[in-house]
Amino acid sequence: MERELTLPIDEAQARGLRVGDILYLNGKIYTARDEAHLTMLEAREAGEDIPFDPGAMALFHCGPVVRKVGDAWDVVAAGPTTSIRMEIFEDRFVETFAPRILIGKGGMASRTQCALEKVGAVYTHYTGGAGALAAKRITGVPAVYWLEELGMPEAAWIFEVERFGPLLVTMDSAGGNLYRELDRTIEENMKAIHARIDDS
């Protein structure tokens, strides 16, 4: 089902989203790759404030190309990066900051799935490489954090977005997981493929 959502969304709304839904987002999202995840977790553990509200915005696994035009930031390309790299700390991140929508590519594993179920959040898949399309739907860059320390791809960029998508829900809070369902189909297909190769 196709849905247009305006952020922030609450836990109940997030729990209403299901695998197979295609989302288009309005509002604010923030980028975080490996380094921003670690920086934010360390800051929270040290009792420091995060300079924005990571629970009210969607979390985007992305290392964008951004350039400065006058005083403003212009996003050149901003497609998703491979999410599984963040699996080692994403459960802690989701439980700490409760972002309701995660955006990335390639899916994540069981630790993240458990955290999504516990907190009430979904993982969505954005088309890999669609950097120009993503940039087109980003209407502003109100802030960037840790740019000096982490560099352009790893900094936390805050993006204002309009109809940002298509974001395909592939992991939901009710235990739904597109990848697991697909794995079963592919396993069956592979048996037939191997038989064909043996007969060739």
Added chain:
Amino acid sequence: MKTALVEALRQAATQLPEDVVSALKHAREIETSPLAAAQLDAILENVEIAGSDRVPMCQDTGIQTFFVEAGAASPHLASIRDWIAEAVPAATEAIPLRPNTVDPFTGANPGNNLGRFMPWINWEIVEGDEITITILPKGGGSENMSTVKMLPPGVGIKGVKKAVIDHIVSCQGKPCPPTILGVGIGGGADIALKLGKKAVLRTIGSRHPEPEAAALEAELLELANASGVGPMGVGGATTCLAVHVEYAHRHPASLPLGILVQCWADRRARVQLRADGTVEVI
């Protein structure tokens, strides 16, 4: 020449070659899964925006790799390396490209896509006095899925088929399918990978001139697409847009298999330099 190389780098980053666009459109036409169709629609819209706005189609603008077919009689051979080394930082600023070269020890990024041995240049000396430079900006996501396997020769070509299909299916959505596979067989570990990468450069729709290799390409493509991995790994009809095979004779004890995975953003551009100094971006 530097201007032409910068222009070619821009063309590669922003304009997807026509053969790749056609293959993606065909994939969209035959797709029956709405989830996969949404992925292909987003890819095609993205390609159109990148082309018309002249912006990079993907934020990972890759490591800039150059394949130089150098005519032995060209008077410009000695200048090529310098021209490339000047064009890459200029293009990084002008297009812009993401600074992607990182020191493996310190993590430091010089910010201009230069570095030790970077940009990498593959040299091939050919007859004549013309130089053709093919540029392949290749992203990290797909390159991470490339691999070499040293198969026991006893498994034969059936073993090659299984290894290729098992590998690309195990990659799922990670290399941004639908992908282009370059399959290099024989030679040695490094040669198999190099042949695979060279095979990636071929135009989609072309076939290897020899019938056995051409038949293997067609069979591997059909089998990969029967897997159901689909665009972006969300399930669907097209996992690979093309499979290109290249081979070399092998050692009796070795059956090296290089599998080069290229994402749907199969970015390429070519520059031709004639002996009289005239240059064309093709």
